[in-house]
Amino acid sequence: MAEYKGIKGFKVQYLDADPVPAVAGWSAGGNLGTARYGLAGAGTQTAGLAFGGYTTVQVTNTELYNGSTWTTSGSMNTARQDLGGAGTQTAALGFGGNAGTPNSVNATEEYNGATWTSNPTGLNTARRQLAGAGTQTAALAFGGTPPITGATEEYDGSTWTTSPGSLNTARRFLGGAGTQTAALAFGGVTTPTPPSTGATEEYDGSTWTSNPTGLNTARRNLAGAGTQTAALGFAGADATVAVADTESYDGSTWTTLPTSLATARNFLGGCGTQTSALAFGGYTGTANLNSTEEYSDYGEPNTFQNIGQVWYNDTTKALKYTSQTFTDAWATGGNLATARDSLAGAGTQTAGLGFGGYSTGATGATEEYDGTSWSPGGSLNTARYAAGGTGTQTAGLTFGGLSPALTGATEEYDGSTWATSPGSLNTAREQMGAAGIQTAALAFGGLDPALTGATEEYDGSVWTVGGSLATARRRLGGCGTQTAGLAFGGWAPPPYSAATEEYDGSTWTTGGNMNTARAFIAAAGTQTAGLGFGGYTGTPTGATEKYDGTSWTTSPASLATARFGLAGCGTQPSALAFGGYTTTTLAATEEFTITGTPNIKTVTVS
Secondary structure, three states: OOOHHHHHOOOEEEEOOOOEOOOEEEEEOOOOOOOOEOOEEEEOOOOEEEEOOEOOOEOOOEEEEOOOOEEEOOOOOOOOEOOEEEEOOOOEEEEOOEOOOOOOEOOEEEEOOOOEEEEOOOOOOOEEOOEEEEOOOOEEEEOOEOOOOOOEEEEOOOOEEEOOOOOOOOOEOOEEEEOOOOEEEEOOEOOOOOOEOOOEEEEOOOOEEEEOOOOOOOOEOOEEEEOOOOEEEEOOEEOOEEEOOEEEEOOOOEEEOOOOOOOOEEOOEEEEOOOEEEEEOOEOOOOEOOOEEEEEEOOOOOOEOOOOOEEEEOOOOEEEEEEOOOEEEEEEOOOOOOOOEOOEEEEOOOOEEEEOOEOOOEEOOEEEEOOOOEEEOOOOOOOEEOOEEEEOOOOEEEEOOEOOOEOOOEEEEOOOOEEEOOOOOOOOOEOOEEEEEOOEEEEEOOEOOOEOOOEEEEOOOOEEEEOOOOOOOEOOEEEEOOOOEEEEOOEOOOOEOOOEEEEOOOOEEEOOOOOOOOEOOEEEEOOOOEEEEOOEOOOEEOOEEEEOOOOEEEOOOOOOOOEEOOEEEEOOOEEEEEOOEOOOEOOOEEEEEEEOOOEEEEOOOO
16 A cells, blocks of 8 residues: 555654744735834734834824734824834833934833823933834933934933943944843944944943944844844845845854845834844835835744645644645746846845856846846956856855856955955856855856866855765756755756755755756755756756755746746745846846745544
8 A cells, every 4th residue: 555655755744843834034924004114113023013104204103013914003192213112012112213303302102002101201312313122111222313323321111311331333223132231233324424334232231342243234224133142133225225135143243144035125113033023114215115024933943844744743632734825926027138148146036136147258247136127237357157156136246157268266246346356266167056145155066177066165255175066067056055055956967967965064965856857957045945947958948846955846837938047046935037048048037926825734534
């Protein structure tokens, strides 16, 4: 008799708790009732609070979030934007801000879950564009303008007291997290005009201490969540361009996460923890936003959901399974200005980067995608094609390729200009896979000019040799991070490969094979939520497959234009495909979106 595993590909598992959806990532939440920016936030992901902000004027609007929907609550007494916030959904504090006339106020208000009450004792220093931390009865206000200040004040539930400890880097439009006696300040603007800073400081209740390791992406107008030793910083603006980047802080170092907000924004509100955060409202640079995004990091040692999974929950004594309610679709996006194939990509679906490639020869052309259209960026110093690429739109990385000779040259992009790194690949090559970020990248496989499985790791300045792929190949797909990379497909005799390998920071291990063996494939996502699309199987294909950390599932959605030698970026549920070749070089762009979630169902006996 056939076993369930043989039929469905999964065995029945014995678990203490139901599987969780994913390792980490942003997903769409319910929209705010009022689109706005410059608002403040408090509370948690499932009990959030949004208040104040700017539409076409300063507003008093207050909204409550229950984990899916925003509802209107009692208005603030003083309409304002760029204010500080602290506390919970039922015990919040709003302070300072820009009330229009005057531009900066010291007004302080307390919220009880329904109404706001003004405290006649306001901040000692009236200011706007400041940050906050703590609770309603033990809050902290720091930074702001005018003039740009590092002044810090502590609130005890009735009175603000100026702390003897000021920020070492006076600034405005900064992010904040933590408590009154263990706060974190990061990012912001230190002068009346940009550039932004990534400076990070920790407060111990009396003194601020600077951390020499700042944010990887210097930015302002960002949001924060979490504590001094487990914080999250997200979105904001690098110079004048809204970004979607997310970074986590462990008490000493910021790490850029492979997941970004779906919508790049600044002047947004935020709240929650490092593993369960909320981002809402903000400004794209052209429009006010009402959209909300939820960040969840379930982390190990959870068991993650797979479609078709069956398990027995020993805690609830129930037999359960997941059923698919996802909808996959590719939609047409804006065309590249320069049609090309063998190009590289980085970033997200709404903040993508395409660079290099082959048009009428090797090109250094760079283009930036905003979710609708491509615009020119700074050109590569070394025109090349069949190179590796990774990172973000404002912190991109390219390496190797043909120019037209093999090269190991590495270049870094800052959102406008490419700079040649002193560190070149140890093995010059082309047609390799890539993963990671600008300061922690991975290059693997390719031609050097022989077929190779060589792997190298980049730390922002130098490439070092890592563990080799088990299957040497070229024209393969790659995604994930430096310590959790994914390699799949490619050209290896006889000639197309379906092999998948997972990297743990030192060694590659075998994963589940793709359903369609192919080369010249594009990739997006992570090691446990990967996406492979397009490629060449003897003819161009538009086939799309999703990886869950164990096995590949063929998506019902294929690229509208079957192609190979294309580039990809983004996440599994929100990816971008662009360029490539059929019988001619392409400029076409397509956007992949997964909507819906897996449903957990219980097997019942009737």
